[in-house]
Amino acid sequence: MTPSAEIVLLNGKFPVGMGNRTALAVAGGQVVAIGDDREIRRLATLKSTVLNCGGRTVIPGIVDAHCHLLATAAIGLRVDCRPAVTRDVAAIVRALRNSAASKDGWIRGHGYDDSPLGLGRHLNRHDLDRVATDRPVRVDHRSGHACALNSHALATVGIDRLTPDPPGGVIARDDYGEPTGLLLEMDDWLRDRARVSEDPSPGQMRQAVRDLGNRLLAYGITAVTDAGPSNGLERWRYFEETTADGTLPLRVTMMVGFDRLEEIQAAGLGYGATANGGALVLGNAKIMLTASTGQLRPDPAQLAEMVVYAHELGFPVAIHSVERDAVVAAALAIGDAPPVKAGYGSRVRDRIEHCAECPPDVLELVAQSGAMAVPNPGFLHYDGERYLSTVATDLLPHLYPVGALVARRIPTALGSDAPVIEPNPWASMAAALSRQSAGGADIGGMKAPSAAEALVLHSGQRRITPGMPADLAVVQPDPLMISSADLPNVRSAATIVAGRLVWRDVPLSQ
Ligand SMILES: [Zn+2]
Known part of the structure; x- marks a missing residue:
């Protein structure tokens, strides 16, 4: 017998392949029935929340398969130094100075762009010394892989001409060996080894996470x-805290940094561990593989060892791979490694994150590795013009090649990589479908076959069925009926997570 419903959705539209259904019922965190309004209405009681969808489209909830929650939240607390907001160095200095008046301690900015379409060069200590000489100033690059510090900040974290480059990082230096203020791949070093408290207060952060x-x-x-x-x-x-107290009212899978695997295991946590009734899940071991400093770090032999080691501990890996060489190395390391030691069966999958530069020969290696690809087509939407002016023409069609990955039947999930770009999944689907930037510039390459397919890539679900967890969104306009140019404007009128109505934009009631 179908239990009485906690939430009833009426007068909705459902994705293709679901017949003429218009309504569904939710109870116990699951979708318990799907049918027409008349059938489903009968399951409602006086205690049920009944929502009239007004003809809006009911979709399986969207999954952002790769983002950085706290960094995205923290951006709301930092000075916006993106080229769209601060067009030159002088504007960045002004914006940072203005914020300096209102806060104590570190002055933090984010999002500057050294590309020809941004500033045309990196920021340095001399630029940032114009902001302040008596307080530390730090501005992060849009990629998250570099930052610039002023002289006071360099002194605060203990960097001078005698400081050696830490493993995996680079301290940029001028012709005289003096640090320029630019640091590459040194986020962890700054956070862990410099032990400088520069983050917002816990209360500020909580609010920023809630807003996000x-x-x-x-x-x-x-x-x-x-x-x-x-x-x-x-x-x-x-x-654990923020998914339990409602600060983060959605499901979170947390990858584990490769260097933190022992620490996590010592706490009795293994791959697939859950908390708060499945609201929080422990995911893959994250390995950074970069070529941004000119050579692959770690090198292919070290990488292979790391994958084997993670597998031995029972963790599938997720390898950050942007450049062509990195994607190749990741695919080979995963393909060659013995399987993950665990009892999770087919649910265990290694992942290649970003898969940015992926021409056909590389894509073939990805296919053979058996890994899931997690590209970020949203970059084409938000940064398409930059790619057109900075990426080799023959590589452009193979950037974040969602259509080609799907055509080769490689398991694929889409992620935003926020805070690098806005976590708008509809912009990411639009770019997968159109291979165009927000401004309409053609990037070229194979398009994702349909909006319905793009939605599957971003939700992991082909249709809504009884028994599935009630993770749903009631969206408008209908993403399956509009042009890809309009897709980025789709928003949810109501969002349900694990059977609870956690977001409502417009009054939807009978
Ligand atoms: Zn990332």
Whole structure:
């Protein structure tokens, strides 16, 4: 017997392949019945929340398969130095100075762009010394892989001409060996080894996380994977708290930084561990593989060892791979490694994150590796013009090649990589479908076959069925009926996570 419903959705539209259904019922965290309005209305009681969808489309909740929650939340607390807001160095200096008046301690900015379409060069200590000489100033590059510090900040974290480059990082230096203020791949070093408290207060951060949660729900996102390369036990505890107290009212899968695997295991947590009734899940071991400093770090032999080691501990890996050489190395390391030691069966899958530069020969290696690809087509939407002016013409069609991955039947999930770009899954689907930037510039390459297919890539579900977890969004306009140019404007009117109505934009009632 079908239990009485906690939530009833009436007068909705459902994705293709679901017949003429218009309504569904939710109870106990699951979808319990799907049918027409008359059938489903009968399951409602006086206690049920009844929503009239007004003809809007009911979809499985969107999954952002790769983002960085706390960094995205923190951006709301930092000075916006993106080229769209601050067009030159002088504007950045002004914006940072203005914020300096209102806060104590570190002055933090984010999003500057050294490309020809941004500033045309990196920021340096001399630029930032114009902001302040008596307080530390730090501005992060849009990629998250570099930052610039002023002289006071360099002194605060203990960097001078005698400081050697830390493993995996680079301290940029001028012709005289003096640090320029630019640091590459030194986020962890700054956070862990410099031990400088520069983050917002816990209360400020909580509010920023709450705001971000609502932003995600408004897009119809019901689950995210946090791909933080330094996620460890402390981060797990933070997500435990915030998914339990409603600060983060959506599902979170937390990857574990490779260097934190022992720490996580010592706490008795293994791959697939859950908390708060499945609201929080422990995911893959995250490995950073970069070529941004000119050579692959770690090198292919070290990488192979790391994958084998993670598998031995029972963790599938997720390898950050942007450049062609990195994607090749990741695919080979995963393909050659013995399987993950665990009893999770087919649910265990290694992942290649970003898969940015992926021409056909590389894509073939990805296919043979058996890994899931997690590209970020949203970059084409938000940064298409930059790619057109900075990426070799023959490589452009193979950037974040969602259509080609699908055609080769490679398991694929889409992620935003926020905070690098806005976590708008509809922009990411639009670019997968159109291979166009927001401004309409053609990037070229194979398009995803249909909006319905793009939705499957971003939700992991082909249809809504009784028995599935009630992670749902009621969206408008209908993403399956509009042009890809309009797709980025789709928003959720109501979002349900694990059978609870956690977001409502417009009054939807009978
Ligand atoms: Zn990332």
